[in-house]
Amino acid sequence: MGTESECMLQLAAEAFQSKNYDLAADIYEHQLSELADPGCRLDLTVKRADALALGGKLAEAFGVYRQASEAEGLRPAHLDTLLVCLVEHIGRRPPGGGDAPRNRHPAGGDATGGCGAFSCGLCLGFLFEPATLPCGHCFCKRCLDREGAEKPVRCRDCGDGSRLTDVRSYRVNVALSGLLCKWFPAQTHAVRLRREGNGLYAEKRSEEALEKYNQAILMAPSDHILFSNRSQIHSTLKHYEMALRDAESACRLKPHWSKGHVRKAQALASIGRTEEALREYLLCLSMQPDCRLARSEAQKLLSDFLAPLTEQVPDRILDYSSLLSSRAHLKSSIAQLDAPTVPPPLKTSQPPGHAQSPSESALLPSTLPPDAPGRRLHPCEAVKASGIRGQEEAAGRKRDRSAELPGPWSSVVDDLVDPTDLECSLCMRIFYEPVATPCGHTFCLKCLERCLDHNPKCPLCKEELSEFLARRQYCKTVLMENLISKYLPTELLERQNVNQEEIAELSNLNKNVPIFVCTMAFPTVPCPLHIFEPCYRLMIRRCMETGTKCFGMCLGDDLKGFADYGCLLEIRNVEFFSDGRSVVDTIGRRRFKVVQHNQRDGYNTADIEYLEDVKVEGVAEQELQSLHNVVYDQALVWLNSLKVEQKERILGHFGPMPEKDSEPQASPNGPSWCWWLLAxxxxxxxxxxxxxxxxxxxxxxxxxxxxxLFMTRSRHR
Incomplete structure (x- = not known):
């Protein structure tokens, strides 16, 4: 018998694993009817209830969970599957087939936050003392510190975490912080008051903290964080109705911010409105599934709803009489539920996030229809109603993301913007491709690179930037670039035109071609270079930025600066070191003659014309072919006559000697083996x-x- 029971339980587990929940529930029910050992009933009862819940039969699942609670003492941890099902029910797509909400922030809020472009992606509040990450996105410095202390940080905007080491070492972006303080003094002062209030609250001086928050809300009445935190202070002072009002205000200002719903749920639970508290916790989990506080509290509330009726009042529930009545109503009517059906949306004129008043949620006889006004919903119905509300709110969140700045704030900035506030301290022009250093200073990308060519330190504060320099992955500060694009379009266009003209000039491989004065280079022959001088760092970077990846190589000349003939090199790879030096792998492409010697930004340039071999035909071509074969064979004899060590060094540096060309005149530079041999x-x-x-x-x-011939004769002497 025991073996048969084990086989059935194994079959139920397999059915559960393959998501055949109806079969699993039937098997567990059958096993429960034959089970003699009362000690095993709780586990099987919970498994059956889990299967029913996952199969969509929530009403029946509630009944089984209730049986387990009455008979076996159900614990909150047993309700995890039920909780997941309820949360999924809330987050389900609208029946009309609309899309699931997009651009949802990991913390349960909008990606842009209530302050538009001037919001922090972590707290969703006003961006105060912003620090810029290597990816170019900005967050409140204190938010980053708090996030980094708890877990490895990933940018909430782009998801990048590959270059984030110690985020707490990043400084406040000086330029952005100054702009925000200038443009939004009230919001800035409100955040300072909030931080002062937080400090007082941490010292258990709640009355003084409340006063700070009262002042802050007067200055920034649309800041949802202020209302949320003041709700917490009111709860500490046992002002539960005021705590609920503040939590509702936070939810109205930011309907999809999970923390606001947690505050509201805590306030509702404190005044005994536990069903509504459960609903808020479930809404929170639908927005932020990893919220441990909401999960644990929702499990406790569910456990309380399903627990047997007793005369004992738990300490954590302040007004338990209404809960007893509600729970009795729940138990009497839960069997009447038709789980697969979804009740029609609640008719209400209140904005999303508005909680019903006590009169609206007062208990009425169970004879009222499910959608009757004023009827108090039991938890299963409340979950369904919450699902509809969550879907309506999700649909309302679809907004035009093209307007990053809210209207009123945009007009404020229009009146205050000053081009001098957005100037690079190096070139004294408007920022172009602004980049922020870890020390918090902002420069044009090209200005910063040129400074780092000479010294790996911040041009302003002289902080060491060797690690920053070694990455060579400078991302533009997104917010700064957006501000310039929106408020200074004319100045930005002028900078873009100047940059495009410079790129076009640098891309010309006939005029002002950059010249590296060093050694001889030949077509088709590799030429590795060690770059350490600042002028040549700039030259190599420009060759890469323009896309030409080419520069000339010439010998030095005491009179002219460099020789009249050279070879155009193509960059195949660049490897940078932490101190700014680099190793550049190049190969020769074309020969040229210098027409005019010039200079640019510390390195030589030249106007050049390219050289090609003059082709011959007829008898001259036959003589050339014969000479070509003879000289190639002679070159092989010389190469093979070298000592083994010497030959290995040559082959290791230049590679093997190229094969003899069947057509010597095929290339405008002639046979490649000739250039290899000359090298x-x-x-x-x-x-x-x-x-x-x-x-x-x-x-x-x-x-x-x-x-x-000379080399052969010299060796024989």
Whole structure:
């Protein structure tokens, strides 16, 4: 018998796992009818109730949970599945098939917050003392500190956390903080009063804290955080009705902020309106499923509703008589529920988040229809009504995200904006691609990069920025860029035009081509470079930004600065070091002749014209082919005659010698093996330079042949 029972329980577990909840519930019911051991009944009863709840039969599930509570002493932890089902019921899509709410903030609020562009994505309140993360998004400094102390931080706006190490080390963004203080003095002062009140509350000086919050709300009457926190203070002072009013105000100002609903639920529970408190906790969990406080309190309330009727009054419920009456009504009517049906939306003219008054929620006889005005809902009906309300609020949250700034605040900024408040302290022009350093200072991206080329320290406060420099991933400060785009469009357009003209000029590979004065370079031959001078750091960065990834390489010249012939190099890869130095992997592409020598921002430039070999035909082509084959064979003999160590060093640095070309004149630069050989031959740069200037392949081959003959004779002496 025991084996058969175990098989049935295993089958029920498999049915539960495969989401066949009806079958699982039937098996558990059958096993309960045959179970002799009373000690195992609680576990099976809870499993059956869980299966019914997950199968959508909430009314029947309530009855089974009630049986478990009356017979076995149900604990709050047993109601986790029921709680999940109720929360999912609230968050279900509207029956009309509308989309689920979008842009929901992880903390249960709108992504933009009540202050529009000037809101913090963590507290959803006014952005006070903003700190800028590496991704470019801004949050209140204190919010970041609090978030970083609890868990690894990820940006709430973009989800990036890869570059966030110690967020508490990030300083307040000086430029943004100054702007917000100037533009919104009342909101700024209200936040300061709020922090003073928080300090007093932490010291258990609740009356003084309340006074601070009263002053703050007078200055910022639309700040939902102020009402939420004042609700908590009222609760501490046992002003429960006032706490409820403040919590309702917070919910009206921010209907989808989970913390406001927690405050409201706590206030409702304090005055004995436990059914409404449960509803608020469920709404909170539908917005923020990981809210542990709401989950635990909702489990306790559900446990109280399902517990047997007794004359004992739990200490945590202040007015238990109404709960007893409500619970009796719940038990008498729960069997009459038709779980799959959803009652029609509650008709109310109140805004979302408005709680019913005591008169509206007074207990009426159960003979009233489910949607009758004034009828008090038992928990299962309240959950369904909450679901409808949550769906209506979710539909109301779909707003035009193109207008990031609310109208009144936008007009305030229009009157106060001053272009000088948005100027870079380095170039003294309006910020272009503003970037904030970890120390809190803001600069144009290019201005900052040029300063860091010379010294890895902040140009203003001289704080070390080596780690910031090593990342080389500078993200623009989103809020600063949006402000400039909205309020200074003309000045921004001028900056953009200047930048585009500069990019177009730097992209020209015939005029003012950047020249690296260092060594000889040849077409098709790799040329690795170690960049450490500030002027060449700037030059390499510009080559990458323009997209050309090319610059010229020339030998130095005592008179002209650099030689009249060179090779255009293409950047294949750049590896940066923490101190700003870099290793650049390049390869030669084309030869050129310098037409005019110039300079730009500390490095050399030149107007150039490209060189190509002159092609020959007929008898001259046959002679060229014969000479090509002879010189290639001669080069192989010389290479193979080198010592093993010497040959390995050459092959390790330059790679293997290219194969002989079947058509020597196919490339405008001639055969690639010629340039490889010239690069490895032990010749000084001045001796190699004439080969680069030649446009006759025959003369180049003849010159290489003479060099090889000289090298062979020198070795035999």
């Amino acid at each position: 490895v031959l032990p010749l000084e740069g001045r001796a190699q330079l004439p080969f680069l200037a030649l446009t006759s392949l025959k003369e180049r081959l003849s010159g290489i042949r003479r060099v090889l």
